[in-house]
Amino acid sequence: MQYSFDNSKKVPVAVVHCLDYRFVEQTNEFVRKELNLKGRYTPYTFPGGPRVYTDGMTRNVFLHALREISVSHHKITRAVFIAHRDCGAWGGSAAFSSLEEERAAQENDMRAAKKTLNREFPDVEVDLYYLEIVSMTGDEGRVEFQPVK
Numbered sequence: 001m002q003y004s005f006d007n008s009k010k011v012p013v014a015v016v017h018c019l020d021y022r023f024v025e026q027t028n029e030f031v032r033k034e035l036n037l038k039g040r041y042t043p044y045t046f047p048g049g050p051r052v053y054t055d056g057m058t059r060n061v062f063l064h065a066l067r068e069i070s071v072s073h074h075k076i077t078r079a080v081f082i083a084h085r086d087c088g089a090w091g092g093s094a095a096f097s098s099l100e101e102e103r104a105a106q107e108n109d110m111r112a113a114k115k116t117l118n119r120e121f122p123d124v125e126v127d128l129y130y131l132e133i134v135s136m137t138g139d140e141g142r143v144e145f146q147p148v149k
């Protein structure tokens, strides 16, 4: 089987999201269809996604990768951070006393990560999204990507 690809060097966006297998395909579809990027982005898929920019153990390593590849080489103008409900990097939903507390903690961490990027790369706009589980029936769920202010 053969697959087509785009050899253009223009990759104006970096998308940072978690590697949680439950949500990778939905995230790719969201980025292609709703953000309309259709392959014109670099996916950075880490445990916890944007949380790597707030953790002292990982911040500098992942900032270095972003600087060397996306900022210096691809000349990105935008980064998209996506966090998700029940993310193991935050201990999952079970680590919080309520869904509201979980989401507030994750959104605060994403805002902190955005501040770090704004300081390091002032020309890169950062957009935040939260993958919310909007319904569950047994093991089948539905999710939606909600913008975070």
Ligand SMILES: [Zn+2]
Pocket: 018, 019, 020, 047, 048, 049, 084, 086, 087, 088, 089
């Ligand atoms: Zn996760």
